[in-house]
Structures are given as C-alpha cells and as structure tokens.
Amino acid sequence: MLKHLPSSASLILGLGAMFLVPTFVETFTLMEVMVYVIMSILALSLGLVWGYGGILCFGQAAFFGLGSYTYAIAMLNFGESSFALLLAIAVPALFAGALGYFMFFGRISDVYLGVITLTVTLILFNLVNSTSGGRFHIGSAPLGGFNGIPSIPTLHVPGFPERTLDAQALFAVCVAFLTAVYIGLRLVLASHFGRVLVAIRENEKRADLLGYDSRKYKLGAFVLGGGIAGLAGCLFANWGAFTSPTVFSLAQSAQVIIWVIVGGVGTLFGPIVGCFIVQWLTSYLGTLSLINPNLVLGLVLILFVLLLPKGIVPLLQKGALLAVGSLRRTRP
Amino acid sequence: MDYFAVVGIEILNAIATLVLVSIGLAIVFGMMKVINLAHGEFIMIGGYAAITAVKLGVNIWVAMLVVSPLVVGLLGAAIEWLIIRHLYGRMIDTMLATWGLSLLLVGGVTSIYGNTTIGLSSPLGALDIGAYKVSLYTAFIAAVALGVAALMYALLKFSRFGLIARGVMQDPGMAAALGVSPARIYCATFSIGAALAGLAGAVLAPITGVVPTIGVAYVAKSFITVIGGGSSILTGTLTASGLFGSVNQIASFATTPVIGEVALLLVAIVLVRLLPQGITGRFFRGRI
Numbered sequence: 001m002l003k004h005l006p007s008s009a010s011l012i013l014g015l016g017a018m019f020l021v022p023t024f025v026e027t028f029t030l031m032e033v034m035v036y037v038i039m040s041i042l043a044l045s046l047g048l049v050w051g052y053g054g055i056l057c058f059g060q061a062a063f064f065g066l067g068s069y070t071y072a073i074a075m076l077n078f079g080e081s082s083f084a085l086l087l088a089i090a091v092p093a094l095f096a097g098a099l100g101y102f103m104f105f106g107r108i109s110d111v112y113l114g115v116i117t118l119t120v121t122l123i124l125f126n127l128v129n130s131t132s133g134g135r136f137h138i139g140s141a142p143l144g145g146f147n148g149i150p151s152i153p154t155l156h157v158p159g160f161p162e163r164t165l166d167a168q169a170l171f172a173v174c175v176a177f178l179t180a181v182y183i184g185l186r187l188v189l190a191s192h193f194g195r196v197l198v199a200i201r202e203n204e205k206r207a208d209l210l211g212y213d214s215r216k217y218k219l220g221a222f223v224l225g226g227g228i229a230g231l232a233g234c235l236f237a238n239w240g241a242f243t244s245p246t247v248f249s250l251a252q253s254a255q256v257i258i259w260v261i262v263g264g265v266g267t268l269f270g271p272i273v274g275c276f277i278v279q280w281l282t283s284y285l286g287t288l289s290l291i292n293p294n295l296v297l298g299l300v301l302i303l304f305v306l307l308l309p310k311g312i313v314p315l316l317q318k319g320a321l322l323a324v325g326s327l328r329r330t331r332p
Numbered sequence: 333m334d335y336f337a338v339v340g341i342e343i344l345n346a347i348a349t350l351v352l353v354s355i356g357l358a359i360v361f362g363m364m365k366v367i368n369l370a371h372g373e374f375i376m377i378g379g380y381a382a383i384t385a386v387k388l389g390v391n392i393w394v395a396m397l398v399v400s401p402l403v404v405g406l407l408g409a410a411i412e413w414l415i416i417r418h419l420y421g422r423m424i425d426t427m428l429a430t431w432g433l434s435l436l437l438v439g440g441v442t443s444i445y446g447n448t449t450i451g452l453s454s455p456l457g458a459l460d461i462g463a464y465k466v467s468l469y470t471a472f473i474a475a476v477a478l479g480v481a482a483l484m485y486a487l488l489k490f491s492r493f494g495l496i497a498r499g500v501m502q503d504p505g506m507a508a509a510l511g512v513s514p515a516r517i518y519c520a521t522f523s524i525g526a527a528l529a530g531l532a533g534a535v536l537a538p539i540t541g542v543v544p545t546i547g548v549a550y551v552a553k554s555f556i557t558v559i560g561g562g563s564s565i566l567t568g569t570l571t572a573s574g575l576f577g578s579v580n581q582i583a584s585f586a587t588t589p590v591i592g593e594v595a596l597l598l599v600a601i602v603l604v605r606l607l608p609q610g611i612t613g614r615f616f617r618g619r620i
Binding site for chain 1: 367415418419423424425427428429431432433434435436437438439440442443548552555556559588590593594597598600601604605608
C-alpha cells in the first residue's frame with residue numbers, strides 16, 4: 001500500500017487541481033498557475049535525465065523549443081491539434097535520439113556533454129533567430145525569426161477543429177499531462193529499465209561489467225526526457241498561442257537547471273516543487289521591480305550549490321524521517 | 333586580389349579574437365580543471381570597466397590595457413576565495429555555481445548600467461587596400477593577442493611562478509609536500525585567467541560595444557575553443573582558434589555571419605566527437 005502512496009496522492013492532487021482551481025481562481029491567476037504546471041513538466045524531464053540518468057544536460061531548452069515550434073508549424077499546416085501534439089513529442093524525441101547517439105556512443109564524458117548540449121542550444125537559437133522574412137517558411141507557416149510565430153491555433157477536441165479548448169479546459173489538460181508524466185516516470189523508474197539507469201548513474205563501469213550496455217540506457221533516458229520536454233514546449237505554445245526564439249535561449253536552460261537543483265536532484269517531486277517556488281519568486285520580484293530577477297536567481301543557484309546541493313525535498317524528507325524517529329523513541 | 337587580402341585580414345582578426353577571449357579560460361581550465369561558465373561575464377565586465385574608466389577621464393590605452401585587467405583580476409581573486417575554492421574536484425558543481433555567478437553578474441550589471449549597448453569609439457583610423465578599407469584597430473587586436481600568448485608562454489616556461497604552477501597542476505599533493513601552497517597558486521591562476529578575460533573584453537569593446545548579456549556570445553565560443561584545443565594551454569588555444577576562426581570567417585563570407593557562427597559550432601562538435609581529448613591530445617603532445 002505504501003508503495004503506491006506517492007502515485008495515488010499525486011493522482012488525487014491532480015484531479016483535485018483540475019476541477020477545483022479553475023472554479024475558485026480568476027483567469028489571471030489561472031493563466032499564471034498554468035505556466036507553473038507546464039514548466040513543471042519541463043522540470044520533470046530534466047529531473048529524469050539529470051537526477052536519474054546522471055546526464056547534466058545544459059540544453060533541455062532545445063527540446064522544449066523544438067516541441068513548441070513543431071506544434072506551431074504542424075498546427076498552421078495541418079490544423080489537427082492531436083496530430084500536432086504527437087508530432088511535438090516525436091520530433092524532439094527523435095532529435096534527442098540523434099544527438100544522444102552521437103554523444104553516448106562517442107563515449108563523451110560529463111563535462112564535454114554539457115558543452116555539446118549548450119552549443120547545440122546556441123546553434124538552434126541562432127538559426128531560428130535568423131529566419132525572419134518571407135524566405136523562411138515551412139509549408140504555410142512563416143518562421144518569423146526574432147519575432148516568433150504569433151496566433152497559433154490552440155488545442156481542440158480531437159476531430160473537431162472548431163471546438164477549441166478555453167482556458168479552464170486547457171488548464172485541466174495541462175494538469176492531466178503533468179500528473180500522467182509524474183506517474184508514468186514513477187512507473188518507468190520502478191521498472192527494470194529504471195533500476196539499471198540508476199545503477200549506471202551510481203557506477204557506470206560496474207553496470208557495464210555486469211553486462212548492461214550503459215550507452216543504450218542513457219540514450220533511452222535522454223530520448224524520453226527529450227519527448228517530455230517537447231510536450232512541455234507544445235503546451236507552452238498553447239498557453240500564449242505564441243512562440244519565439246527565447247524558448248531556445250540559454251536563460252531558459254538555466255532556469256530548468258535551477259528548478260531541479262532547488263527542488264532536489266534525484267527526486268521526481270523535487271523538480272515540481274522547485275519549479276513552483278522559483279517561478280513564483282521570479283514573478284514576485286518582477287512585480288516588485290526593486291531588484292533584477294537574474295541577480296536573485298544567480299544568487300539562489302550559487303547558494304544551493306554551496307550550501308544545499310541536494311535541494312529542498314530531500315532535506316524535508318530527512319527532517320520528516322527524523323521527526324518520526326524521535327516521536328517513536330519518546331514513546332514508552 | 334584586394335578582396336582576398338581583405339578576407340585574409342578578416343580571418344586573422346577572427347583568429348586573434350578567439351585567442352583573446354579563450355586564453356583566460358584555457359589557463360583556468362588547463363591548470364585547475366575548473367570550467368568557469370562566468371567567463372563571458374568577466375569579459376563583459378572588462379568592457380564596462382574600460383568604458384567607465386574612459387568616461388572618468390583615463391587615457392583609453394591605459395583603461396584598456398591596465399585598468400580592465402586589474403579590476404577583473406581582483407574580482408576573479410575575490411570570486412575564487414568566495415566560491416570556487418569550496419568546490420575543487422567537483423567539476424559539475426563548479427559549472428553550476430559559476431553559471432549562477434554569470435546570472436548574478438548579468439543581473440548586477442543590468443541594475444547599474446541598464447540594458448542598453450554602450451559604445452566606445454575605435455581609437456585608430458583605417459587603412460586602404462585597393463577599393464576596400466580595413467580598420468587599423470584590427471592590427472592592434474592581433475598584436476594584443478600575439479603579445480598575450482607570448483607573455484603567457486614566457487610566464488609559464490621561464491618564470492619561477494610558471495614552474496611552480498605547472499608543478500601544482502601535475503601533482504598538487506607533491507607540490508604541497510615541497511612547501512608550496514596549492515590554494516595560493518590556484519587563487520593566483522584564477523585571478524590571471526580573469527584578468528586576461530577582462531583585457532579581452534576591454535580590447536573588443538570598441539568593436540562590439542558592451543551590453544550586460546554580451547557574455548553569452550563569448551562563453552560558448554571560448555569554451556569550445558578550449559575544449560577543442562585540449563590539454564596544452566597555449567598550443568591548444570592557438571591551433572583551435574586558427575581552425576575555428578578560419579571556418580567561421582570563410583563560411584561568413586560565403587553565406588551570412590549567422591551561418592558562419594553555426595558552421596563554427598558544428599565543426600567544434602564534430603571535432604570533439606573525433607578527438608575527445610582535443611587537438612593537442614593527438615598532435616603536438618607535451619607542449620605548453
């Protein structure tokens with residue numbers, strides 16, 4: 001029973017949020033919380049790749065951006081949102097597969113991996129940024145360069161292009177996806193694949209010597225992470241009906257890493273918590289406009305690396321365990 | 333003919349720029365195995381230091397060649413003492429902390445100077461080559477790059493500090509047993525790397541102007557130059573800069589500057605895949 005506690009709790013929490021939040025909060029707050037939910041999916045993707053695969057990817061924004069652009073382009077060309085959504089997951093996953101094959105089968109070590117993912121993100125950012133003007137279009141979708149793609153049709157009920165989802169329904173879809181991704185990842189990590197992945201993170205050489213091909217497992221995690229990040233990107237394009245090259249920016253990648261490290265590397269709940277806390281902090285500081293948000297984000301990242309490298313959630317877990325332990329001891 | 337001369341000069345310029353922006357990072361990475369993701373921000377602060385000094389009435393050459401390296405060098409020493417020192421041996425954590433530092437510096441400088449590009453007028457005139465004009469300042473940049481490389485070679489090869497620093501790099505434990513304090517050498521090395529970044533930022537400021545987010549443009553380029561170069565600090569930086577700079581400029585002339593940048597990054601990725609130890613991991617081994 002205890003084994004299923006996190007999954008069932010998150011299911012109840014997700015269902016509750018789906019129905020209660022839209023009825024009780026006004027649209028402005030709803031839209032803000034929706035970004036948090038969408039970004040939590042992105043944070044989960046890095047939480048898997050970094051926390052369990054041990055692959056520090058400095059370019060998770062690349063997959064996020066690819067998902068966002070793929071959805072926009074597919075939507076403007078085909079007009080069927082379910083197909084566009086699937087494509088927005090498949091394209092980043094395939095891209096992650098190609099990039100990951102190149103990196104893991106080339107036996108590129110940690111630090112160089114960070115550099116390559118960073119560089120690839122920069123390439124995409126530069127390329128997309130330079131696509132302004134009528135010359136650059138895919139099908140009937142202009143790429144728009146620095147200005148991005150405006151007025152993207154949002155998700156609609158599968159098969160009925162005229163029945164688009166309103167903000168409340170879109171929120172419910174986002175929460176449903178977040179819950180599904182969370183529970184799905186828990187299942188993946190409890191499976192054979194997940195256990196081997198963690199073994200590789202702990203000691204790659206030993207896992208290799210035991211007969212597991214670590215390259216394939218890492219590639220698998222990387223592709224899965226890429227697909228999830230693409231899903232987040234697709235939902236983000238839906239949120240504002242807009243996408244621009246900033247989804248590829250280094251600032252975006254930096255934010256994801258900060259969410260994961262603040263929440264807790266090596267947990268699934270941590271990235272979601274970190275994402276909510278840091279995003280709330282950023283937008284709060286933005287409304288105050290006293291201090292530059294970058295300054296605070298940077299400081300938060302430095303302090304966490306120096307003082308609390310495991311993040312908030314493991315700390316709370318440890319605290320809770322200690323509290324329970326001391327309660328038991330004081331009993332006669 | 334004139335056209336090719338101009339292209340040649342531009343290639344030289346690109347190589348010199350790459351050498352300048354990456355040599356500080358190469359020293360810090362090569363000697364200490366610390367990847368400093370705030371390197372681009374050190375360059376940016378060098379630019380701001382030079383511009384501020386010029387506005388305060390300092391001679392432009394003094395501002396670029398003395399004030400900026402000094403300011404950023406001191407900043408580097410402080411940062412080593414506050415942050416880097418506590419993370420030695422934890423390469424990934426160092427990367428993360430310096431990334432945080434880069435955000436912090438961008439935020440701080442934006443709060444002080446605002447988010448607009450500030451320029452500095454280029455102090456030298458132009459030179460006529462046939463129908464084309466080439467800025468004499470290009471020659472100055474090449475000279476500074478050459479000077480810095482020569483100075484670092486001399487420092488590492490012939491000075492007592494260089495000998496001790498190379499000893500610490502090879503075996504910190506043995507160096508400590510012989511009475512050298514590795515912590516002090518690391519601090520000095522990091523400070524020198526930062527000072528070189530500051531110099532690069534100041535020298536490049538008249539060409540590019542400075543804006544708080546300019547560091548991002550440099551950090552990836554200097555990074556891949558250092559990694560592409562491999563373990564030998566100077567030989568690696570020079571050869572990798574030569575390769576990447578040529579590719580960048582030739583592709584830029586053939587197509588557009590954006591494609592030039594992309595070509596540079598692509599060549600770098602392929603190079604890291606083919607030679608994971610960098611150019612000097614395979615060729616010219618054992619040089620400085």
